Amino acid sequence: MLTEEELNEIREEVKMYPIPSAACISALKIVQEHRKWVSDDAIKDIAEELGMSNEEVDGVATFYSRIYRKPVGDNVILICDGISCMIMGYESIYEQVKEKLGIGFGETTADNRFTLLPISCLGDCDHAPSMMVNNDHYNELTKEKVMDILSKYK
Amino acid sequence: MEKPLTEYITPGSPPLSLNEYRKAGGYKGVDKALKTMAPAEVTEMIKTSNLMGRGGAGFLTGLKWSFVPMDEKDKPKYLICNADEMEPGTFKDRYLLEGNPHQLIAGMIVAAYAIQAETAYIFLRWAYKKAEKTIQKAISEAYKAGYLGKNILNTGFNLDIHLHTSAGRYICGEESALTNSLEGKRAIPRAKPPFPAISGLFGRPTVVNNVETLSWIAHITNKGTEWFKNLSISGTGGTKLYGVSGRVKNPGLWELPLGTTIREILDVHAGGMAEGYKFRGLLPGGASTDFLIEDHLDVQMDFKTVAAVGSRMGTGTMIILDDKTCPVAFVRNLENFFALESCGWCTPCREGLPWIEKILGAIEEGRGKMEYLDTLKFQTKYLAPGHTFCAHAPGAAEPLQSGLKYFYDDFVRHINEHKCPWR
Ligand SMILES: Cc1cc2nc3c(=O)[nH]c(=O)nc-3n(C[C@H](O)[C@H](O)[C@H](O)COP(=O)(O)O)c2cc1C
Ligand code: SF4
Numbered sequence: 317m318l319t320e321e322e323l324n325e326i327r328e329e330v331k332m333y334p335i336p337s338a339a340c341i342s343a344l345k346i347v348q349e350h351r352k353w354v355s356d357d358a359i360k361d362i363a364e365e366l367g368m369s370n371e372e373v374d375g376v377a378t379f380y381s382r383i384y385r386k387p388v389g390d391n392v393i394l395i396c397d398g399i400s401c402m403i404m405g406y407e408s409i410y411e412q413v414k415e416k417l418g419i420g421f422g423e424t425t426a427d428n429r430f431t432l433l434p435i436s437c438l439g440d441c442d443h444a445p446s447m448m449v450n451n452d453h454y455n456e457l458t459k460e461k462v463m464d465i466l467s468k469y470k
Numbered sequence: 471m472e473k474p475l476t477e478y479i480t481p482g483s484p485p486l487s488l489n490e491y492r493k494a495g496g497y498k499g500v501d502k503a504l505k506t507m508a509p510a511e512v513t514e515m516i517k518t519s520n521l522m523g524r525g526g527a528g529f530l531t532g533l534k535w536s537f538v539p540m541d542e543k544d545k546p547k548y549l550i551c552n553a554d555e556m557e558p559g560t561f562k563d564r565y566l567l568e569g570n571p572h573q574l575i576a577g578m579i580v581a582a583y584a585i586q587a588e589t590a591y592i593f594l595r596w597a598y599k600k601a602e603k604t605i606q607k608a609i610s611e612a613y614k615a616g617y618l619g620k621n622i623l624n625t626g627f628n629l630d631i632h633l634h635t636s637a638g639r640y641i642c643g644e645e646s647a648l649t650n651s652l653e654g655k656r657a658i659p660r661a662k663p664p665f666p667a668i669s670g671l672f673g674r675p676t677v678v679n680n681v682e683t684l685s686w687i688a689h690i691t692n693k694g695t696e697w698f699k700n701l702s703i704s705g706t707g708g709t710k711l712y713g714v715s716g717r718v719k720n721p722g723l724w725e726l727p728l729g730t731t732i733r734e735i736l737d738v739h740a741g742g743m744a745e746g747y748k749f750r751g752l753l754p755g756g757a758s759t760d761f762l763i764e765d766h767l768d769v770q771m772d773f774k775t776v777a778a779v780g781s782r783m784g785t786g787t788m789i790i791l792d793d794k795t796c797p798v799a800f801v802r803n804l805e806n807f808f809a810l811e812s813c814g815w816c817t818p819c820r821e822g823l824p825w826i827e828k829i830l831g832a833i834e835e836g837r838g839k840m841e842y843l844d845t846l847k848f849q850t851k852y853l854a855p856g857h858t859f860c861a862h863a864p865g866a867a868e869p870l871q872s873g874l875k876y877f878y879d880d881f882v883r884h885i886n887e888h889k890c891p892w893r
Contacts, residue, residue, distance in 0.1 A: 332591075332632040333654075334546075334672055340654035341637050366654075379656040382596050382638035398558040399757060400715040402803045403795050436640070436807045437558040438597050441715035441787070442722045451599045 318361045322346055326365060336366045340376050344383050353384040389424040389431040391469040394448040398437035404444035412459045413466070429470070472701060473709060473725040474689050475682070479569030485604055488611040491572040499688030500617065503580045504625045510540070512584035512691060519695040520707040521687075525552055525643075525680030526755065526784045527861075528773035537667035538585045538675050548676040549582040549590040550652065551684055554636060554643035556595055557756035558807060559789040562711040563681035565723055567594075567601035570685075571608035575631065577687035579617060582629050585677050590631045593648050596638050605633050640811035644860050645678040646670075647813065658813050659860035682711060704729025704772040712771060714740040716790030717747040723787070729775070733767040735788070748793040751876055755784020757804050758865025760872035761791070781872065796892035797877035798884055801869055802830035808866035818852040819863040825849065826870065833881060836889040843881060846874060 318326070329342040343362045348354050354377055363373040377383045395410050414420055417430055424431040440446040443455035447462070454465050478486050478494060491497065503512050517532025538547065551574065555563040566574065574592075582590050592605060609631055612618040620628045639657055641647045646660035649671050670676025686708060690698050699707045706728050712735050713723040719741030726735065732754070736742065743749050751763045754771065760781035762769070769779050776783040791800055809823035826849050829842050853867035874881065883891050 332634070333652075335653075338652065338654040338672075341651065342634070345635070345637055376654065376656055380637035380639055382636075397803070398807065399789055399800065399803050400559050402799070403716045403789070403792070435597075436810065437556060437560075439555055439561040439564045439595065441559050441561050441789075442713060444715060444721075448597065453597075453599070 318347070318358070318365065319350070322350055323365065326362075330366070337368050337372075340366055340368065340373060341380065341383075344373075344377050344380075348383060352390075353387050387424075389428045391429060391450055392431045392433060393466070394433050394435040394438070395421075396436070396438045396440070396444070396446045396448075397434045398441070398444075400437070400441035401445040406445040408459060409445050409447070409457050409462050412462055416463060416466075430466070471727070474701070475566065475573070475685055475709060475711065476569070476725040478573075479565065481565075481569070485568065485570050485608070486572060488572055488608065488615050488617070491570070491576075492615075495692070496572055497576050497617065497688070499690070499692030500576050500579050501623065503688070503691040504583055504623050504627055507691070509584050509586055512580060515695060516584070516687065516690060519690050519698045521683065521690065521698070522706060522773055523680055524682035524710070524785075526557070526758075526782070528783065531679060531683055534667065534679075535581070535585050535677060537665065538677060539668070540586065544675055545586065546589060546672075546674055547585055547587040548671040548674055549578060549585060549587040550645075550648065550671065550676060550678045551578055551590065551592040551681060552643060552645065552648060552678050553592055553594045553598070553601070553681045554640075554648065555598075555681070556640040556643055557758065557785055557787075558804070559715055559753065560713070560756045560785045560787045561715075562713055562723060562785060562787055564595075564598055564601060565711065566681050566685050567598065568604055571601075571604045572612070573685045573688070574605075574681060575608055575612050575617070577684040577689075578631060579612075579622070579629060580687045580691055581677070581679065581684055583627055585675070587677070588628045588630065590629060591652055591671075592631065592633050593642070593652060594633060594635050596636045602633070602635055609633065639813075640807075641813045641860075641862060644862065647860070648678065649676065656813070658815055659862075661859055702728035702772075704770055704775065706772050706774070710771065710786050712739070713787030714790065715787070716752075717744045717792040717794070718742065718790055719744050729770040729772045731768050731770055732762070732788070735771065736767070736790075743790075743792065746794075749790065750793050750795075750797070751791040753784075753789045753791075753869060754781050755786050755788070757789070757807060758782075758861075758868055759784040760868040761876050763876050781868070794892070796834065796890055797873060797880045798830060798834045798890065799892065801873040802827065802834055804869050805830055805866065808862065812862060813860075816858040816860075816863065818849075818857050819866070822849050822852055822863070823866055826866075833884045834890050836884060836887070838881075838885040840882075840885055842885070843874065843878075846870065850874075 329339040522528040647657040651657040850867040850871040853863040
């Protein structure tokens with residue numbers, strides 16, 4: 317079941333559009349904001365709220381890379397592997413994180429603290445290499461800097 | 471030198487509030503258009519100004535607006551601001567959104583008035599968290615000041631602007647895919663025709679313009695077309711936000727007259743190559759543009775001049791290839807991106823791009839054969855315009871075909887030496 321809060325937020329978004337189903341992506345984002353990821357049950361609930369079929373909502377959910385259909389850790393690290401970050405050496409940043417956390421792209425640490433994902437370009441290209449942790453951007457990364465940053469996330 | 475788009479942007483400081491921007495004259499173009507000009511006059515003025523779209527394709531903005539049907543029965547109509555900016559190596563719209571959202575809103579009000587749209591959306595890239603806040607704040611200030619909502623400035627014109635934050639996928643930036651995404655669907659491009667001006671969002675007449683394009687509109691209605699034309703060196707009109715990323719001394723973004731040479735941008739503004747790195751080539755305007763090399767440094771960065779040497783100005787944000795970066799790895803990185811971001815509708819794009827990426831991977835890792843180079847060339851033929859529904863595939867072909875042309879010897883070296891000479 318969607319919570320009261322989720323429903324209110326979704327209904328606020330629906331007002332922006334002439335048809336409720338247009339708020340589908342926003343609804344998925346809202347649910348994910350509250351629960352970290354979007355489960356099968358959440359898909360059904362959103363479908364019902366917006367008058368769509370489950371398959372339609374799932375089709376949308378699986379299309380967009382920033383909607384997670386599997387559980388993720390408490391914090392999501394997105395390391396940019398875009399071209400500017402490649403030139404500026406994202407690989408050494410990735411190697412460092414991989415070594416320290418013991419996980420590669422697409423994996424979550426055993427304590428569920430971090431999920432590590434690649435991302436193609438964050439629009440911080442003049443300050444590459446870059447990454448995001450949850451909603452925060454970090455630029456001009458070095459091997460030392462990256463571990464300091466991660467220590468801030470519990 | 472005038473820098474109208476960035477004049478009021480101070481990196482690190484919050485953007486001007488509506489009152490501050492209005493005091494600086496920023497909303498004059500809105501007052502003038504809504505109070506003294508008919509919608510068709512605004513469109514005509516933008517047409518005369520020769521403003522070319524800054525989203526990458528350089529389409530004439532006034533011309534695009536002139537395709538919108540203008541009868542009362544054609545309402546509702548929509549204006550969409552494309553703030554998706556997911557082209558790798560591109561970071562110019564972010565600067566405008568974070569730095570001066572009122573400039574964009576002022577432009578959107580005039581643009582919506584010109585096409586008589588009463589609802590507008592800003593489609594924002596998911597990663598731009600700071601811009602999300604600055605835009606939201608600016609929109610609510612504009613409602614309070616009576617620049618948005620019903621009966622704007624007592625002219626009878628109504629406009630609502632909504633902010634939509636995206637959920638990822640590069641293809642959302644393609645205007646018809648963006649339209650599907652705003653309708654809550656998978657972001658698959660639509661077959662054209664019909665063009666959005668006739669049937670776009672929710673099947674209604676729609677104009678999609680880039681952030682940088684729309685940021686110009688109220689300046690032009692305020693200061694006129696001659697002023698705008700005189701800002702450029704090449705006569706095309708306006709300034710341009712040019713950016714540089716890669717191994718240069720001073721990567722960044724600068725507002726310069728349209729038509730500034732690549733050499734000036736690289737050497738004067740970006741400070742030349744970083745210590746210990748040599749220049750080998752560049753993509754002039756994002757991942758989906760053809761490589762240029764040393765021979766092209768004196769080319770002016772403008773739509774026509776860059777096209778004349780076989781590439782595109784694209785977004786105007788350059789990515790530099792240096793001598794310590796492997797060109798094969800560079801192209802492979804791009805093709806991996808394009809393969810992942812293909813929406814999957816057309817065969818050459820869905821099947822061709824992963825194939826290309828695999829071949830490039832094999833070459834980079836020393837498992838390549840000479841005949842692979844022919845396969846790559848053959849693939850670029852099917853990615854070319856006319857074989858697919860949208861420009862994603864042709865865009866993907868650009869760095870590959872020009873990479874093969876200018877760095878052919880480097881591809882061959884990988885094959886002959888059975889390894890990457892850069893590793
Ligand atoms: C794959 C692809 C991605 C695109 N991404 C963007 C984008 O992020 N931002 C943008 O303004 N235009 C993008 N475009 C171009 C748009 O389709 C459209 O031409 C542009 O928004 C029109 O605005 P303009 O006329 O003001 O340039 C993209 C095109 C393609 C084919
Ligand atoms: S060219 Fe690629 S991205 Fe564009 S519609 Fe076809 S499959 Fe989709």
